[in-house]
Amino acid sequence: xxxLIDSSIMITSQILFFGFGWLFFMRQLFKDYxxxxxxxxxIFSVTFAFSCTMFELIIFEILxxxxxxxxxxxxxxxxxxxxxxxxxxxxxxxGYFIVSNIQLLHKQRLLFSCLLWLTFMYFxxxxxxxxxxxxxxxxxxxxxxxxxxxxxxxxxxxxxxxxFGAVNxxxxxxxxxxRNVTDTDILALERRLxxxxxxxxSKKKRMAVARRTMFQRGDVQNRPSGLWGMLKSVTxxxxxxxxxxxxxxxxxxxxxxxxxxxxxxxxLYATKERIEYSKTFKGKYFNFLGYFFSIYCVWKIFMATIxxxxxxxxxxxxxxxxxxxxxxxxGIQFDVKFWSQHISFILVGIIIVTSIRGLLITLTKFFYAxxxxxxxxxxxxxxxxxxxxxxxxxxxLIRMSMPPxxxxxxxxxxxxxxxxxxxxxxxxxxxxxxxxxxLFLYLAHKQAPEKHMAP
Numbered sequence: 447x448x449x450l451i452d453s454s455i456m457i458t459s460q461i462l463f464f465g466f467g468w469l470f471f472m473r474q475l476f477k478d479y480x481x482x483x484x485x486x487x488x489i490f491s492v493t494f495a496f497s498c499t500m501f502e503l504i505i506f507e508i509l510x511x512x513x514x515x516x517x518x519x520x521x522x523x524x525x526x527x528x529x530x531x532x533x534x535x536x537x538x539x540x541g542y543f544i545v546s547n548i549q550l551l552h553k554q555r556l557l558f559s560c561l562l563w564l565t566f567m568y569f570x571x572x573x574x575x576x577x578x579x580x581x582x583x584x585x586x587x588x589x590x591x592x593x594x595x596x597x598x599x600x601x602x603x604x605x606x607x608x609x610f611g612a613v614n615x616x617x618x619x620x621x622x623x624x625r626n627v628t629d630t631d632i633l634a635l636e637r638r639l640x641x642x643x644x645x646x647x648s649k650k651k652r653m654a655v656a657r658r659t660m661f662q663r664g665d666v667q668n669r670p671s672g673l674w675g676m677l678k679s680v681t682x683x684x685x686x687x688x689x690x691x692x693x694x695x696x697x698x699x700x701x702x703x704x705x706x707x708x709x710x711x712x713x714l715y716a717t718k719e720r721i722e723y724s725k726t727f728k729g730k731y732f733n734f735l736g737y738f739f740s741i742y743c744v745w746k747i748f749m750a751t752i753x754x755x756x757x758x759x760x761x762x763x764x765x766x767x768x769x770x771x772x773x774x775x776x777g778i779q780f781d782v783k784f785w786s787q788h789i790s791f792i793l794v795g796i797i798i799v800t801s802i803r804g805l806l807i808t809l810t811k812f813f814y815a816x817x818x819x820x821x822x823x824x825x826x827x828x829x830x831x832x833x834x835x836x837x838x839x840x841x842x843l844i845r846m847s848m849p850p851x852x853x854x855x856x857x858x859x860x861x862x863x864x865x866x867x868x869x870x871x872x873x874x875x876x877x878x879x880x881x882x883x884x885l886f887l888y889l890a891h892k893q894a895p896e897k898h899m900a901p
Contacts, residue, residue, distance in 0.1 A: 449513070449516055449519075452513060452516035452517075453516070453520075455512065456499070456502075459499065459502055463494060463495035463498040464491045467491035467493075467494030471487050471490050472487075483823050486539070486823045486826050486827060489531065489539065489827065490826055490829070492531065493528070493531055493532075493536070493830040493831075493834045494833065496528045496531070496834075497528065497834055497836075497837035499520075499524050500525075514855065517855055518859065521856070522589075525838075525859060525860075528834055528837075529589065529593060532834045532838070533570065533596070537562075537566045537831070540562075540824055540827045540831070541558070541560075541562030542555060543824045545559050545562065571595070573595050573599070574591075574594065574598075589860075590861035590863060593838065597839050597868055598871070599839075600840070601868050601871055601875070603835065603836055604836060604840065604872065605873075605875030605876040605879060608879070609876045609878070609882075610883045612742065612746055612876075612880055613743055614883060614887065615736070616736040616737070618736075619732045619736030620733055620736030620740070621724035621733050622736075624721055624724065626721075627717045627718045627721065632715065635710060635711050635714060636711055639708060639711060642704045646697055646700045646701060649696055652693060653693050657690070747877060750874075751877060753869075754874060839868070841856065842860070842863070842865065842868050843869065843872060845860075
């Protein structure tokens with residue numbers, strides 16, 4: 447009876463997560479597109495639902511909600527379903543929609559879709575060769591073999607996003623990095639933009655007058671056709687007439703310049719708004735957060751470097767370790783076990799909420815940046831793939847933030863994985879991503895004033 451009650455709780459929560467994923471798909475990702483393939487929407491929503499269910503089960507582990515046997519069953523079922531979606535279903539449909547967009551392969555799209563899926567499976571399986579994640583004791587399609595490879599991809603994505611976010615967040619929030627923009631700078635750039643637009647209009651008028659003159663002279667009707675006519679029109683022009691080809695080239699160059707000037711003007715306006723916003727109370731608050739995240743970024747880079755050099759991985763969760771150090775330093779009586787459980791619950795909850803929110807915001811920006819009416823289905827499936835792998839790898843890493851007594855079922859379900867490898871791999875990729883982001887933002891910040899000062 448208790449198993450049925452526990453299952454009904456899990457099914458209800460999964461329906462709610464599915465509904466939220468469906469609404470996010472309709473209201474955010476596809477609000478500007480017509481939904482033609484409902485299978486894409488179903489796959490995205492199901493992936494989101496089962497991904498969130500894993501985080502829900504982590505919280506249930508800490509709070510002791512549901513029977514341990516029920517939690518184990520739903521952990522096992524949840525992982526099997528999410529791996530089935532990420533390894534078999536989503537890659538197949540990605541290949542199917544890619545082939546469907548190619549007219550020559552349209553009649554045999556099912557065959558080519560299977561070939562693309564087999565190609566994916568080959569490279570997915572070969573992914574385990576250079577990493578210490580293989581275990582000869584498990585079968586080819588066991589959970590351990592699949593989740594180990596999914597974990598490598600997901601941890602890599604997490605580390606890349608975390609490294610860039612740790613650097614970009616203080617750079618975005620802190621007013622220190624804002625370049626000084628005045629009304630004079632904006633007016634000067636707008637003046638250049640207006641002069642460029644006037645030149646474009648003037649040259650297009652010259653082209654229109656030249657075409658009208660040629661038409662009145664009968665040059666259009668008498669002009670030779672074919673390749674020879676095109677070459678002659680480029681290399682020669684009638685006496686007293688304009689060379690339309692050269693003028694068109696000048697117009698194209700000026701239009702490209704006007705686009706760049708427009709983007710720079712919009713960037714200056716955005717920077718000026720950020721400067722004014724930084725003077726408000728909310729802006730000062732985010733500026734303070736920027737300094738806090740700067741310290742966190744430096745500390746995280748330092749610790750990642752130490753972990754890589756010394757080849758170490760923490761055995762105790764950070765909360766318990768931090769409380770033990772504080773209690774020993776202050777020399778006070780304190781129930782470390784009791785409070786570490788509650789603080790760990792709050793910490794894991796914050797990690798889960800911020801991970802889901804941050805990933806959804808990133809997915810939305812990424813989708814709007816590269817999507818089109820033809821590629822939208824493929825991109826949504828790719829985002830579902832990234833989202834599922836991201837959340838699965840989050841479980842691998844969050845496990846270390848939990849006290850040992852709450853890791854038992856998670857460790858049993860995930861199997862004999864090399865958990866220490868994933869933490870070391872995360873540190874390596876995080877360090878590379880953070881240092882690359884620092885270099886990129888430094889160069890971008892250094893070149894921005896020079897670009898706006900150029901005549």
